[in-house]
Amino acid sequence: MKFPDKLFRDPVHGYIRLPEVLKPLVDTREFQRLKRIRHLGLSSVTYHGSEHTRFGHSLGVFHLFERLVAELEYKGHKFSDEEKVLGGCTALLHDIGHGPLSHVLEGVLTPGKKHEDWTQEIILGPTEIHCSLTIIDSHLPEKICQVLKGDPKWQLLTNIIKSQIDIDRMDYLLRDAIMTGSTYGRFDLPRLLSVLELNEQRNSLVVQYKGLMAAEQFVFARYYAYWQIYFHKTTRGIEKILHTLWARAKELYKHGFFSQGGVSPTLQPFLEEKWQPEDYLIIDDVDIWQALKSWQFSSDDILSDLSRRVLNRELFKPVSLPENPPFDLHEQCKQVVQTHGYNPKYYLLWDRASDVAYDYYTSQDEDDKSKPPILVRDSNGKPQDITKLSDPVRAIAGKRKVGFCIYVPDENCRNDIKKLIENATK
Numbered sequence: 001m002k003f004p005d006k007l008f009r010d011p012v013h014g015y016i017r018l019p020e021v022l023k024p025l026v027d028t029r030e031f032q033r034l035k036r037i038r039h040l041g042l043s044s045v046t047y048h049g050s051e052h053t054r055f056g057h058s059l060g061v062f063h064l065f066e067r068l069v070a071e072l073e074y075k076g077h078k079f080s081d082e083e084k085v086l087g088g089c090t091a092l093l094h095d096i097g098h099g100p101l102s103h104v105l106e107g108v109l110t111p112g113k114k115h116e117d118w119t120q121e122i123i124l125g126p127t128e129i130h131c132s133l134t135i136i137d138s139h140l141p142e143k144i145c146q147v148l149k150g151d152p153k154w155q156l157l158t159n160i161i162k163s164q165i166d167i168d169r170m171d172y173l174l175r176d177a178i179m180t181g182s183t184y185g186r187f188d189l190p191r192l193l194s195v196l197e198l199n200e201q202r203n204s205l206v207v208q209y210k211g212l213m214a215a216e217q218f219v220f221a222r223y224y225a226y227w228q229i230y231f232h233k234t235t236r237g238i239e240k241i242l243h244t245l246w247a248r249a250k251e252l253y254k255h256g257f258f259s260q261g262g263v264s265p266t267l268q269p270f271l272e273e274k275w276q277p278e279d280y281l282i283i284d285d286v287d288i289w290q291a292l293k294s295w296q297f298s299s300d301d302i303l304s305d306l307s308r309r310v311l312n313r314e315l316f317k318p319v320s321l322p323e324n325p326p327f328d329l330h331e332q333c334k335q336v337v338q339t340h341g342y343n344p345k346y347y348l349l350w351d352r353a354s355d356v357a358y359d360y361y362t363s364q365d366e367d368d369k370s371k372p373p374i375l376v377r378d379s380n381g382k383p384q385d386i387t388k389l390s391d392p393v394r395a396i397a398g399k400r401k402v403g404f405c406i407y408v409p410d411e412n413c414r415n416d417i418k419k420l421i422e423n424a425t426k
Helices: 018-028 027-035 053-072 082-092 113-126 128-136 140-149 152-161 167-180 189-194 209-230 233-254 266-270 284-297 301-312 329-339 391-397 411-424
Strands: 006-010 014-018 196-198 205-207 317-320 349-352 375-377 383-384 404-408
Touching: 014 018, 014 053, 014 349, 014 383, 018 027, 018 082, 018 128, 027 053, 027 128, 027 152, 053 082, 053 152, 053 167, 053 196, 082 128, 082 140, 082 152, 082 284, 113 128, 113 140, 128 140, 140 152, 152 167, 152 266, 167 189, 167 209, 189 196, 189 375, 205 209, 209 375, 233 284, 233 301, 233 317, 233 349, 233 404, 284 301, 301 404, 317 411, 329 404, 329 411
Parallel strands: 205 375
Antiparallel strands: 006 014, 196 205, 317 404, 349 404, 375 383
């Protein structure tokens, strides 16, 4: 008996059709957990509609894999059944390792371990996802991890899912733009898909010559979204508060402050830094919010104050810094914050653009050498880095722009630090 495909109604792509054979993957507890993890973490403090989840994004990336493969096959590029199953499962599971609030607490809850590491650990098991994959193909978990790690055998699938012009970015740029209600991050998806083809080696995507403007639009969507959504000062400010709050909670736990309670069993392993994979698979956004609701009544003034600030959107004040700040600025700012009655260890927060999980396109001498450039065919059909064919893209991709600022707890601190900077840079 053949069962019907599962249909999901999606705000970005309309109906997403999931083959019946993959439905058990989505029904696993590990995949359902993604419904409780916001895709943009704390961005709702800036854009109140941005409460979408990793669950929807994962389905969206799978949907785009199906669409792109159909488009490429229409142009004569054939995919084997093995490639289709492997690529579809990898697209569906590429973010399964994200933790609470996605990138916000990455490397904070589990120091030294990123979501990519957790993704592979979850896929390799022992988990419900691992069991579901082995029913399809006993070697499928290992193959998916090979794709995620960029094994040359599966280079095409890797580049389709994770490269410089890939289905992961295509989905999250559109999804984040729609859910934040902004125009930043939008581009002509149908047109972009229609102008993609494979290179002669069949290991990478290439934009047809006629599709240069579609590729330019994609690059600029990525650029604007970076500065207006992912690196928005308000969002970054509250993320930094959560970081310093967690540091305070760990410090208190280390000295026995929570010995009489005040920490949920789900978060305790992470305060101790003695977590196991099963601990990680239990926690989600709910655990963080519940901790903040509890800690706002803490007898520790710092933990209480920082928790209330995150819960009630009582933000720190940002101060933009020059690209080359005076060498002793940090010490001077600490003195200002301390003078106003705050502990600078927890109330002087530094932020820089390179700390953001997302990025925008730069030329290869500046960017990650492990990712190939966006290739566009020139008028002679030769694939070229888009920066060699597009003046607008070359203008933003030649040098990475630096964003650097500090956050302080109130307006008086900000005014004094502004004067400090002005005097130091005269």
